[in-house]
Amino acid sequence: MEKEYAVQMAASNLRFGPGVTKEVGMDLADMGITRVLVFTDANLKDLSPVQTVLNALEQENISFDLFDRVRVEPTDISMKEAITFAQDGDYQGYVAVGGGSVIDTAKAANLYATYPDDFYAYINAPIGLGKPVPGPVKPLIAIPTTAGTGSETTGVVIMDLTERHAKSGIAHRYLKPILGLVDPENTRSMPxxxxxxxxxxxxxxxxxxxxxxxxxxxxxxxxxxxxxxxxxxxxxxxxxxxxxxxxxxxxxxxxxxxxxxxxxxxxxxxxxxxxxxxxxxxxxxxxxxxxxxxxxxxxxxxxxxxxxxxxxxxxxxxxxxxxxxxxxxxxxxxxxxxxxxxxxxxxxxxxxxxxxxxxxxxxxxxxxxxxxxxxxxxxxxxxxxxxxxxxxxxxxxxxxxxxxxxxxxxxxxxxxxxxxxxxxxxx
Ligand SMILES: NC(=O)c1ccc[n+]([C@@H]2O[C@H](COP(=O)([O-])OP(=O)(O)OC[C@H]3O[C@@H](n4cnc5c(N)ncnc54)[C@H](O)[C@@H]3O)[C@@H](O)[C@H]2O)c1
Missing domain, CATH: 1.20.1090.10 (Dehydroquinate synthase-like - alpha domain)
Known part of the structure; x- marks a missing residue:
């Protein structure tokens, strides 16, 4: 075996500051995106981080659907529901407002809506086939509300595979969000x-x-x-x-x-x-x-x-x-x-x-x-x-x-x- 001699730093695009969440509408407009799917969970949907995002989208006339059924600690079943929802709409991009559960669900939905395949195709081997993501996915802006998983910086998705009673996931650089809005205001309501x-x-x-x-x-x-x-x-x-x-x-x-x-x-x-x-x-x-x-x-x-x-x-x-x-x-x-x-x-x-x-x-x-x-x-x-x-x-x-x-x-x-x-x- 020849030993590794190199390391690659895949950088993440982040914007940090109290209040940056309200910039998300302008970011999407500047990318030429007019229609998105927003992901969150049932608990967060009425709280300030999500409300700030929805107002920001309205201000920039970005049309959106809201998927608020992300499961906390996502499973293959909850992921499939989110994927079907994403596949049924004609979205140019995605916004995830929540903890790791929400951001990971948005990454998976984006992947399977962009490159539909058997569910186990992209799951890490040996549990799945570990197929590489075929190419760039649609833009995803991640807005974490926990501090946290760091999922806004990674190309990683983690989920519970219910039949196997264990977690596994998907890992590929293409899954990294295009932008992470790291806003300390969003963790104020964390239990x-x-x-x-x-x-x-x-x-x-x-x-x-x-x-x-x-x-x-x-x-x-x-x-x-x-x-x-x-x-x-x-x-x-x-x-x-x-x-x-x-x-x-x-x-x-x-x-x-x-x-x-x-x-x-x-x-x-x-x-x-x-x-x-x-x-x-x-x-x-x-x-x-x-x-x-x-x-x-x-x-x-x-x-x-x-x-x-x-x-x-x-x-x-x-x-x-x-x-x-x-x-x-x-x-x-x-x-x-x-x-x-x-x-x-x-x-x-x-x-x-x-x-x-x-x-x-x-x-x-x-x-x-x-x-x-x-x-x-x-x-x-x-x-x-x-x-x-x-x-x-x-x-x-x-x-x-x-x-x-x-x-x-x-x-x-x-x-x-x-x-x-x-x-x-x-x-
Ligand atoms: N992709 C990655 O790189 C990566 C890394 C680590 C963990 N994970 C995954 O992330 C998930 C865990 O994510 P998490 O720890 O961020 O929590 P979470 O998303 O599971 O949320 C936990 C609970 O906190 C609530 N909550 C979150 N933010 C809140 C806020 N600001 N105000 C009020 N309530 C709030 C949620 O509604 C939920 O009930 C796990 O599935 C884990 O495997 C992913």
Whole structure:
């Protein structure tokens, strides 16, 4: 195998500032677009971010339909409904106003409306066929309302495949939104549980991309087009990841405790896009890979403060619940990187000359401290899982090659069993 020698930074087009949402009508008009489909979810449709978008479209005489049936934590079934809706209209472009669930649904609808194909054609192999997106899709403007998934910066779609009880997705640079409007005003109404969960997703994006294998460790592709979006840690992604860790450590608790704290909200949504630019090119690893069955197999857990008729484990929560166990496991593979994050998060290692040998433990301890401050449930057992679920959780993680292969320490089935056991209780 020839080792990779290059890394490609696929840039994202973002506009940041309080109030930029109201510019969306002018952006579309300037692109010559007169008819769009706006995506959101049932909870957000009456809130200020969506109302601001609809007013902005009316002001510029852009005709629109509103699809407000995005499922929070989208599934193949909910995606198909959105795709059919998009295929039935003659839209020149799309606007997504919401969290990752909404932005990802809009990306999928745009793809299948532009290049119809069998549903599994574009889904990542080995679950789907992993067919590359054939060409550019229609313009999508993404307006995040969480801080967040960074989905406005990535070419990634994640969904729950109901028959398989696991999440998978589609990943291709062509799916990147043409523009992300990153507006801190839009996260003002986020319920605290989502401020905590989506903020911890930011932290995990940054921590996992920074500790992923190096891009040099991957095989060199035959042609540049086969170079994946998730390339492993690299100097460009590192820069975004470290800044995102710094901002998240400083502002996440403030943003969680007080949604009127403008400085905290601004910095969290910036951190979200920064982490997105990092992981969108480097990738994530075990915390995310293990989170997919954790959310896919949800039992009865219903987070406080969410008005939903079905149980969910919010995405960021399903990721962070695995994080202490994962970083204790991966610490030995690149201890300097783990220790650097731990110290950025507040660990004091100055009087311990053996700290480097305990890097994973230091990082796990910092994460647990943050989980407690943000009222995250105490491990997988606190959201309904028992040891009996571990074989199924492992089975749901094993096919997530795209991310698990980026782990700096390879995790076989027996390692994953131990990791899930360790993740049952965090403190
Ligand atoms: N594409 C990517 O790169 C990527 C990355 C990470 C996660 N994801 C996916 O994104 C999804 C999670 O997205 P998320 O964490 O942004 O949350 P979400 O979109 O699932 O929303 C969670 C809840 O918060 C509510 N909400 C969102 N913003 C709000 C606001 N401003 N005010 C009031 N309520 C608000 C929603 O209505 C919903 O009830 C998962 O499906 C995950 O797999 C995608």
């Amino acid at each position: 605290p549980v989502i401020a905590a969960a989506s903020g911890l997703d930011v932290l995990c994006h940054a921590m996992e991309s920074y500790t992923a294998i190096s891009y040099h460790q991957r095989p060199r592709p035959e042609r540049p087009i086969y170079r994946p979006a998730y390339q492993g840690n690299n100097p460009i992604s590192d820069m975004w990841a470290l800044k995102a860790i710094e901002l998240t450590s400083e502002y996440i608790v403030r943003a969680y405790k007080d949604s009127s704290d403008d400085e905290a909200r601004e910095n969290m949504i910036l951190a979200s896009s920064m982490a997105g630019m990092g992981f969108g090119n480097a990738g994530v690893h075990l915390c995310h890979g293990m989170s997919y069955p954790v959310s896919g197999m949800v039992k009865n857990y219903r987070p406080e403060g969410l008005n939903l008729t079905y149980p969910i484990i919010p995405h960021g929560m399903s990721v962070i619940l695995n994080a202490p166990a994962v970083f204790r496991f991966t610490g030995q593979a690149c201890p300097e990187r783990h220790l650097k994050i731990a110290t950025m998060m507040g660990a004091n290692v100055s009087d311990n000359k053996d700290a480097i040998h305990m890097a994973g433990d230091y990082l796990a301890d910092q994460i647990i401290e943050l989980m407690r401050e943000l009222n995250i449930p105490n491990g997988l057992s606190a959201v309904g899982y028992t040891s009996e679920d571990i074989p199924a959780l492992v089975d749901g993680t094993l096919p997530q090659h795209r991310v698990t292969k980026l782990s700096p320490r390879p995790a076989k089935a027996e390692d994953l069993e131990k990791l899930f056991e360790d993740a049952m209780t965090a403190w």
